[in-house]
Amino acid sequence: MTKCRIRSILSRLCVLAQSASAGVSPQAAPAPAPFPEDYLMVLDACRGGESAGQRLAREALGAWTSERLTAALAGLRDDRAQAATDPLRSARADDRTLSFAAIVHTQLAFGQMDLRQDAAARVQLEMTRGLLALLPEETTPPGLKRRWHLAVGCRYRRDFELDEARRWLRAGLAVYPQDAELSLALGSADELTATFRNEACPSAAECPGGRVREQYLAVEWDRQGLATSAEQQYRQALADDPQLVEARLRLGRVLWRHLSKARGLDELRRATEQAGQGELAYLAHLFLGAALEDQGLRADAIEHYRAALAQREDGQTARLALAHALRLAGDRGGEREALLPVIEAPGPDPAREREMDAWWLYAIGPLACSETQWRSLRAEVEP
Amino acid sequence: MINAFALLSVTALLQTPSEARSPPTFSMDVEAVQVDVSVSRSGRPVAGLSAADFVVLDSGVPQQVQLAAAGDVPVNAILLLDTSASLLGERMTYLRAAASAFVAGLRTGDRVALVTFSHRVRVLSGLTLELAAVRERLGRAYADGMTALSDALYAGFGIAEGAAGRTVLVLFSDGLDNISWLSESAILDLARSSPATVYVVAASLPGGNGGDRAHLGRDPREAFLKALVGATGGALLKARGDAELAQAFEQALSEMRARYVLQYTPEGVAPSGWHPIEVRLKSRKAELTTRPGYFKAAGPR
Numbered sequence: 051m052t053k054c055r056i057r058s059i060l061s062r063l064c065v066l067a068q069s070a071s072a073g074v075s076p077q078a079a080p081a082p083a084p085f086p087e088d089y090l091m092v093l094d095a096c097r098g099g100e101s102a103g104q105r106l107a108r109e110a111l112g113a114w115t116s117e118r119l120t121a122a123l124a125g126l127r128d129d130r131a132q133a134a135t136d137p138l139r140s141a142r143a144d145d146r147t148l149s150f151a152a153i154v155h156t157q158l159a160f161g162q163m164d165l166r167q168d169a170a171a172r173v174q175l176e177m178t179r180g181l182l183a184l185l186p187e188e189t190t191p192p193g194l195k196r197r198w199h200l201a202v203g204c205r206y207r208r209d210f211e212l213d214e215a216r217r218w219l220r221a222g223l224a225v226y227p228q229d230a231e232l233s234l235a236l237g238s239a240d241e242l243t244a245t246f247r248n249e250a251c252p253s254a255a256e257c258p259g260g261r262v263r264e265q266y267l268a269v270e271w272d273r274q275g276l277a278t279s280a281e282q283q284y285r286q287a288l289a290d291d292p293q294l295v296e297a298r299l300r301l302g303r304v305l306w307r308h309l310s311k312a313r314g315l316d317e318l319r320r321a322t323e324q325a326g327q328g329e330l331a332y333l334a335h336l337f338l339g340a341a342l343e344d345q346g347l348r349a350d351a352i353e354h355y356r357a358a359l360a361q362r363e364d365g366q367t368a369r370l371a372l373a374h375a376l377r378l379a380g381d382r383g384g385e386r387e388a389l390l391p392v393i394e395a396p397g398p399d400p401a402r403e404r405e406m407d408a409w410w411l412y413a414i415g416p417l418a419c420s421e422t423q424w425r426s427l428r429a430e431v432e433p
Numbered sequence: 434m435i436n437a438f439a440l441l442s443v444t445a446l447l448q449t450p451s452e453a454r455s456p457p458t459f460s461m462d463v464e465a466v467q468v469d470v471s472v473s474r475s476g477r478p479v480a481g482l483s484a485a486d487f488v489v490l491d492s493g494v495p496q497q498v499q500l501a502a503a504g505d506v507p508v509n510a511i512l513l514l515d516t517s518a519s520l521l522g523e524r525m526t527y528l529r530a531a532a533s534a535f536v537a538g539l540r541t542g543d544r545v546a547l548v549t550f551s552h553r554v555r556v557l558s559g560l561t562l563e564l565a566a567v568r569e570r571l572g573r574a575y576a577d578g579m580t581a582l583s584d585a586l587y588a589g590f591g592i593a594e595g596a597a598g599r600t601v602l603v604l605f606s607d608g609l610d611n612i613s614w615l616s617e618s619a620i621l622d623l624a625r626s627s628p629a630t631v632y633v634v635a636a637s638l639p640g641g642n643g644g645d646r647a648h649l650g651r652d653p654r655e656a657f658l659k660a661l662v663g664a665t666g667g668a669l670l671k672a673r674g675d676a677e678l679a680q681a682f683e684q685a686l687s688e689m690r691a692r693y694v695l696q697y698t699p700e701g702v703a704p705s706g707w708h709p710i711e712v713r714l715k716s717r718k719a720e721l722t723t724r725p726g727y728f729k730a731a732g733p734r
Contacts, residue, residue: 336614366554367614370584373591374615377623380730386595393591395546395559403553410552413579413612 085129085142086122093147096154097432112158116173123180130184145185146431149194152181153431156198160205168211175202175218191430196226200235201427204419207239215239230291231418234300237283238416241304244276277308295324296416299334306341315341322354329408329417332361336368336409339375348379364402366392367409466491468498468695469599469630469666470712471688471722478691479719487695490711496697506694507542509560509600510535511629512567513589515607517551520576524675528605531634531678533568535603538686546592547571550585551578552612560596582606583613583620586661590620593629599694600629601667603685605678607636608654617657624664625707626728631667632685633658634678666724705729 095107114122126143133141143151159174182195189195199222206215219236226232284301287294299321306314318338325331339354355372359365373388411417468489472479484500512532520528536545545567547558557570586604593600610617624631635658655669662669668688672681695712702708709726 366584370587370614374587374619382730386591389588389591392554393556393559393588393595395556407552409614410579410612413552 082128082132083121083124086125089122089125090143090147093151093154097150108154108158111154112162112170112174116176119173119177120180123177126181127184145189148181148185149189149191149431152178152185152194152198153428155181156202157428159202163205163209191427194427194431196222196229196232197423197427199225200229200231200418201424203232203235203239204415205424207235207242207415207419210242212239212243228290230287230294230297231416233283233287233290234294234297234416235419237280237287237297237304238300238419240276240280240283241300242413244273244280244304244308273308277304280304281309295321295326295330295334296418298324299330299337300416302334303337306337311341311345315345322357328361329411332358332365332368332408333412335361336365336371339371343375348375351375352379362408364391364405365407365409367407465696465698466708466710466727467599467628468697468710468712468723470693470695471666471691472693472714472719473691473722474719479717480691482693482714484695486714486717487693488713488715489695489697491697491699492702492708493711494701496700498695498697500693500695506599507540507544508689509544509546509593509596509598510539510689511546511560511589511592511596511600511602512536512548513585513602513604513606514547514549514574515551515580515582515585515605516549516574516576517578517580517609518576519580519607519609522576525574525576527675527678529571529574531682532605533571534679535682535686536564536568536571538683539564544596547574548585548589548592549574550581550588551576552581553578554581554585554588556588556592560592579612580606580609581613582608582610583615583617585613586620587615587623590623590627590629593627601689602629602631602665603634603682604631604661605634605636605682606658608658610654617660621657621660621664624661625724625726626730627665629665630724631662631665632688633662633667633669634681634685635669635671636675636678664724666722668722 092107092111096104096111098104126148129143130141133139155174155178159171159178162168162171162174178198182198185195187195199218203215203219203222206212206218216236216239219232219239222232223229223236281301281304284297284304287297288301291297298317302314302317302319302321304314305317315338318334318341322331322334322338325334335354335358339351339358342348342354343351352372352375355368355375358368359372362368369388369392373385373392376382376384376388411420470487472482482500484498487498487500489496489498512535514528514532516525516528532547539545542562543564544560544562545558545564546556546560547567547570549555549557557573558567561567586602589602589604593602635655658669661667668685670681670684670688672678699708707726707728710723712721712723714721
């Protein structure tokens with residue numbers, strides 16, 4: 051009997067002993083899934099940029115079936131499990147590789163969402179979720195898992211896939227319950243749904259009876275519920291991060307539009323005080339202006355629209371709001387002056403095209419949802 | 434089959450050198466009212482009418498009218514085109530071709546402005562006589578983003594208010610609006626006081642190639658577009674598919690041409706406020722389409 055043979059027998063005896071102590075028969079223990087060499091090869095070919103070869107590799111990975119990806123994930127998981135019990139070896143796919151894989155699959159999913167290939171995108175996202183589960187909490191870059199949940203929820207929100215957005219954001223909150231940005235994003239999905247137009251009846255007065263009226267009432271009931279849910283999420287976000295001015299701003303707007311004019315005005319006033327300079331200040335003044343105009347305080351509203359424009363001179367929305375308020379105030383010259391930059395033919399001005407009015411960004415989602423955030427996460431993983 | 438009215442003024446805030454060569458068609462020293470009327474019988478335009486054939490009531494008071502011009506009077510056409518992301522791909526090609534054919538159908542002396550909109554309002558050309566340049570600029574239009582229909586209409590009416598003469602606003606839209614700041618009711622108020630007549634070339638509306646909410650008995654998007662054209666005496670022209678867009682734009686052009694422009698200086702009526710107007714023929718039977726009235730603001734404060 052050679053030394054090797056003896057070692058092999060001892061090893062088997064050891065496995066049998068472990069199985070017996072766990073109450074499992076040795077025959078029931080599944081064999082480890084094979085390590086997915088092919089997966090790592092394709093993944094490796096994706097690294098480093100956007101050359102034709104790298105694009106081809108990503109396309110190839112995007113075409114992998116759910117079963118094939120699941121098998122690869124199982125292989126990676128078992129490899130990690132074996133490494134965890136064997137101090138003499140380490141996992142063949144290290145944390146950086148798995149982080150990179152998570153980014154690649156997410157990027158593939160986003161591309162498939164662009165093409166409305168929703169089922170394929172879900173497969174990629176589930177693969178990513180599985181990969182992230184293999185990583186320790188202290189990942190590189192920091193907050194990878196939390197930021198990934200936020201990115202996916204935000205992406206679905208941006209696409210108006212609000213149920214999916216909620217599902218992913220809630221999954222994130224289940225793991226990170228005190229994350230203000232996740233609460234903010236979840237609240238904004240509810241807020242957006244609450245603002246959807248009631249296609250059955252624009253208002254109770256115009257609503258006919260019967261089934262259509264029932265439909266109207268159901269939609270309005272849902273609207274109140276969603277607005278209340280948004281309010282709760284924004285309050286939670288503020289409790290977790292009192293300096294998150296966007297949560298205050300959104301809270302004010304959702305209260306004012308759907309729940310309580312007075313409480314909404316209070317919060318919007320606080321938001322203008324806290325917002326400082328920039329996009330949030332622009333929005334705070336814009337929203338407060340609209341609320342005041344709604345209350346019949348047109349002169350005050352005009353002042354706030356001007357304050358919004360002081361933050362962003364090219365802000366199309368503030369210009370329109372100001373022009374319209376001035377028109378209603380009878381100041382046609384002022385209206386014209388405010389409107390002129392919008393209706394002048396600007397000629398080719400790429401810089402102006404790149405400027406995004408903060409109102410449009412607000413509608414797309416919280417600022418934490420911006421593409422910049424996702425690009426920054428990618429850059430940290432794929433230096 | 435359409436009609437519109439205009440309070441005349443000689444504002445020329447947006448004039449360019451090329452515009453300056455174009456004499457204002459209806460400039461006057463006193464405020465007069467123009468009523469843009471479409472007259473048809475069995476769906477066909479009725480030609481050869483004179484001022485004597487018309488009766489115009491302003492706030493119920495008969496007015497002394499002149500026939501300022503028949504439909505061949507030069508026109509300011511403001512093209513307002515929805516180029517949001519739903520227009521990506523082949524649809525955009527159809528839209529460019531249809532709008533280009535519309536501009537090509539305008540005559541010497543007509544002026545055209547080109548505005549595209551998604552969430553952003555882009556004025557690609559202010560009102561100009563240089564039709565070929567505007568056709569060229571249509572090539573710069575591209576599809577992206579969300580839809581701010583009400584905001585774009587406000588800008589369109591803004592251009593109209595700066596123009597002297599007969600003005601039409603030709604809107605291409607499916608009525609969807611998902612990011613405007615201004616409300617539909619604000620736009621309808623504006624439409625009632627604007628000198629422009631609005632034609633809407635509508636795509637993907639029920640009765641066109643979309644009807645998913647027909648069971649609800651109404652479509653708010655179509656309701657808004659109808660209210661808009663109704664307030665200005667315009668027309669809603671539905672395209673059942675993208676290939677019909679050119680036809681719908683062409684129809685807008687011929688509707689525009691087959692109109693009578695009546696003019697009067699209001700007498701015996703209030704100087705400001707809402708003025709209902711009624712236009713009919715003295716002796717013939719026909720369908721007349723005109724805006725229901727106009728809003729005259731009080732003098733400068």
